[in-house]
Amino acid sequence: MEHFINKIKSSLDLTSEAEEFLYSISKEKTISKGEVLIRQGQTVKKTYFVSDGCLRSFCTDKSGKEHTLQFAIKDWWISDFIAIYNNELAKLTVECIKESKVIEFNASKLNNIYAQFPEFEAFQRKNLEQHVVSLHKRILNQLQLTARERYDLFVEQYKDIEQYTPNYHIASYLGITQQSLSRIRVERAKN
Amino acid sequence: MEHFINKIKSSLDLTSEAEEFLYSISKEKTISKGEVLIRQGQTVKKTYFVSDGCLRSFCTDKSGKEHTLQFAIKDWWISDFIAIYNNELAKLTVECIKESKVIEFNASKLNNIYAQFPEFEAFQRKNLEQHVVSLHKRILNQLQLTARERYDLFVEQYKDIEQYTPNYHIASYLGITQQSLSRIRVERAKN
DNA sequence: TAGTTTTCTTACCATAGGGTTATTTTTTTG
DNA sequence: CAAAAAAATAACCCTATGGTAAGAAAACTA
Numbered sequence: 001m002e003h004f005i006n007k008i009k010s011s012l013d014l015t016s017e018a019e020e021f022l023y024s025i026s027k028e029k030t031i032s033k034g035e036v037l038i039r040q041g042q043t044v045k046k047t048y049f050v051s052d053g054c055l056r057s058f059c060t061d062k063s064g065k066e067h068t069l070q071f072a073i074k075d076w077w078i079s080d081f082i083a084i085y086n087n088e089l090a091k092l093t094v095e096c097i098k099e100s101k102v103i104e105f106n107a108s109k110l111n112n113i114y115a116q117f118p119e120f121e122a123f124q125r126k127n128l129e130q131h132v133v134s135l136h137k138r139i140l141n142q143l144q145l146t147a148r149e150r151y152d153l154f155v156e157q158y159k160d161i162e163q164y165t166p167n168y169h170i171a172s173y174l175g176i177t178q179q180s181l182s183r184i185r186v187e188r189a190k191n
Numbered sequence: 192m193e194h195f196i197n198k199i200k201s202s203l204d205l206t207s208e209a210e211e212f213l214y215s216i217s218k219e220k221t222i223s224k225g226e227v228l229i230r231q232g233q234t235v236k237k238t239y240f241v242s243d244g245c246l247r248s249f250c251t252d253k254s255g256k257e258h259t260l261q262f263a264i265k266d267w268w269i270s271d272f273i274a275i276y277n278n279e280l281a282k283l284t285v286e287c288i289k290e291s292k293v294i295e296f297n298a299s300k301l302n303n304i305y306a307q308f309p310e311f312e313a314f315q316r317k318n319l320e321q322h323v324v325s326l327h328k329r330i331l332n333q334l335q336l337t338a339r340e341r342y343d344l345f346v347e348q349y350k351d352i353e354q355y356t357p358n359y360h361i362a363s364y365l366g367i368t369q370q371s372l373s374r375i376r377v378e379r380a381k382n
Numbered sequence: 383t384a385g386t387t388t389t390c391t392t393a394c395c396a397t398a399g400g401g402t403t404a405t406t407t408t409t410t411t412g
Numbered sequence: 413c414a415a416a417a418a419a420a421t422a423a424c425c426c427t428a429t430g431g432t433a434a435g436a437a438a439a440c441t442a
Contacts, residue, residue, distance in 0.1 A: 059331055067334040069327060082327050085320040091331075114313060121312035122305060128319035129276040135326035136260060136273050140250055140282075142333055143258040143366050147429075166389060175334050180429050182391055338399075357419060371399050373421055 001028050004049055004103055007075065011123055018117040025109040031055075031096040037104075038080055038094035047079040047107045048072075053100020054161065056169060057092045068173035071097075071161060077127075079107065098164040147176045148184050192219055195240055195294055198266065202314055209308040216300040222246075222287040228295075229271055229285035238270040238298045239263075244291020245352065247360060248283045259364035262288075262352060270298065289355040338367045339375050 005022070008014055031037065031053070038044055040060060048055070050072045057078055058068045069092060072078035080092040084107050113120050141150055151174055155162065162170065167185075168178035176184075196213070199205055222228065222244070229235055231251060239246070241263045248269055249259040260283060263269035271283040275298050304311050332341055342365055346353065353361070358376075359369035367375075 059335070061335045065335070067331060069331060069334075081320075082324050085324050114316070118309065118312070121309070121316060125305070125312060125316050125319065128316065128323060129272075132319060132322055132326065133273050133276050135323065135330065139326065139329060139333070140258060140260060142330070143260075143363070144250070144252045144256070168389080172334070176428095177430055178390080179392085179431080183429085186391080359419080367398095368400060369420080370401085370422085374399085377421080 001026075001051075001103060003051060008123070011126075012119050015117070015119075018113075018119070021113065021116065025106045025113075027104045029102050029104050031100045031102055033096055033098050035096045036093060037096065037102075038090050038092065040090050040093045042090050044080045044083040044090045045107055047077060047084065047105045047110060048094070049103040049105065050074055050076050050078060051101040051103060053102070054097045054164065055094055055100060055102070056097055056165075056173075057094045058169075058172065059092050066169075066172050067175075068169055071158065071165070071169075071173065073158070073161065097169070142175060147174060147180060148187065150174050151181065151184050151188070192217075192242075192294060194242060199314070202317075203310050206308070209304075209310070212304065212307065216297045216304075218295045220293050220295050222291045222293055224287055224289050226287045227284060228287065228293075229281050229283065231281050231284045233281050235271045235274040235281045236298055238268060238275065238296045238301060239285070240294040240296065241265055241267050241269060242292040242294060244293070245288045245355065246285055246291060246293070247288055247356075247364075248285045249360075249363065250283050257360075257363050258366075259360055262349065262356070262360075262364065264349070264352065288360070333366065338365060338371060339378065341365050342372065342375050342379070 001023075005014065005019060008022075028051070037046065037048060037055070038057075052074055055072045055078050056068050057070045057072070057080065058066045060066050070076075070078060078094055080090045080094065082088065082092070083090045114124070141153065145153070151170075154170065154174060167181050171178045171181040174181065192214075196205070196210060199213075219242070228237065228239060228246070229248075243265055246263045246269050247259050248261045248263070248271065249257045251257050261267075261269060269285055271281045271285065273279065273283070274281045305315070332344065336344070342361075345361065345365060358372050362369045362372040365372065
C-alpha cells in the first residue's frame with residue numbers, strides 16, 4: 001500500500017484526508033494463482049491495482065474460446081472497465097495468473113474521489129490518456145503486424161511474463177491459436 | 192459552432208468566460224474531400240471536432256499499405272492522439288473523406304482549459320472513459336469475430352458511411368484486404 | 383518419486399484471407 | 413456527354429493460420 005501511495009504522491013499533492021479516504025475504500029489482498037476476482041455475468045463492484053504479480057482479463061465467446069484483453073503486471077489497474085464505465089454486468093473475467101498482491105478498491109466509492117478530492121481529476125485524466133494511447137497502439141499493431149511481429153513485440157514489452165504464463169494465454173492475447181504460437185516460437189528459436 | 196456549444200452545455204454549466212475561451216482557441220472550417228489535416232511525420236498542433244461529414248485517421252506501413260484507426264463522423268473528435276498525449280511527431284494521417292465541417296482547436300491551448308476551467312475535467316474524464324470502452328470493444332471484436340462478423344457490425348454501427356467511403360478504407364479498418372471485403376459483400380448479398 | 387494433470391509440440395489437412403492481375407462498373411472531370 | 417480516373421469485382425493461385433488429434437515434456441500433487 002505504501003508503494004501505491006508513494007506513486008500517487010509522485011504526481012500530486014496528497015492531503016492526509018485524501019490518503020485516509022483511499023485507505024477507507026480499499027483493502028490489500030494476496031491472491032493465489034487461479035483465483036477469479038471478477039466473473040463474467042456478475043456485477044462489477046471492484047477495481048484492482050496490482051502491487052505485485054500478474055492478472056489477466058478475458059472474455060469467453062459462444063464456442064468457449066477465451067480472448068485475453070489485458071495482462072496486468074505491477075502498477076497496472078485491472079477490472080472490467082466496459083462494465084464499470086457503462087454500469088453493465090461483467091462481460092470479462094479477471095483471473096490471477098500467479099500469486100499476486102493487489103489493492104482492491106470499491107469501484108463506486110473510488111468514483112466519488114473526484115467530487116471529494118478534485119486534485120484526482122487531472123491525475124486520472126492523464127492515466128486515461130495513456131490508456132487510450134496504448135489501446136490505439138495495440139489496434140494499429142493488430143492491423144499492420146504479422147503474428148510473428150506481434151509476438152516479438154509482446155516478448156519485448158512483457159519480458160518475463162512468459163515464465164509464468166501459459167502460452168495459450170499469450171496466444172489468446174495476440175489473436176492466434178496456441179499451435180500457431182508454438183510454430184512461431186520454433187521459427188524464432190532458429191534465428 | 193452553436194451545436195458544439197450546446198452539446199457541452201448539456202453536460203456542464205458553461206460560463207461565458209469558458210465559452211469565450213473555446214471560441215478564442217478554435218476556428219470553424221469547411222474541408223473538402225481529400226484534404227489532409229494532419230500529416231504523418233509532422234508536429235500535431237490541432238485537434239478536430241467534426242460538426243458534419245466524415246474524416247479518418249490512418250497509418251501507412253513500410254510497404255505503403257494504409258491501416259485505418261478511426262472514422263470520425265458527426266460529434267466525434269479526431270486527431271493523432273498518440274502524438275498529442277505523448278508529445279511526439281504524428282504517426283497518423285488525418286484525411287477528409289467527404290466534404291465536412293469541423294471545428295479546429297489548437298491542441299495545446301485546449302489542454303490549458305482544465306487549469307483555467309476545472310469544470311472541464313470531469314467532462315473530459317468521462318469522454319476518455321467512453322473512448323476506452325469503445326477501444327476495448329474493438330479489440331475484443333478483432334480477437335473473437337470473423338471478418339464477416341466484423342463487417343456486419345461495422346455496417347450496423349456506421350450505417351450510411353458506405354455510401355461515401357471507398358470499400359478499401361473500410362477493409363483497412365477491419366484488418367482485411369479490399370478483395371476480401373468484396374468477397375464478403377458478395378456472400379452477404381446472397382443471404 | 384510415481385502418478386496425474388497441464389502444457390507444449392508436432393503433424394496432418396482445411397480454410398480464411400492475401401497478392402497479383404484483369405475486367406467491369408462507377409464516379410469524376412473537362 | 414465523352415473521356416479519364418477511381419473503385420469494385422472476379423479469378424487465379426498462394427500462404428498464414430486454424431482445427432483436430434496424438435505424443436512429448438513439464439509441472440503439480442499425493
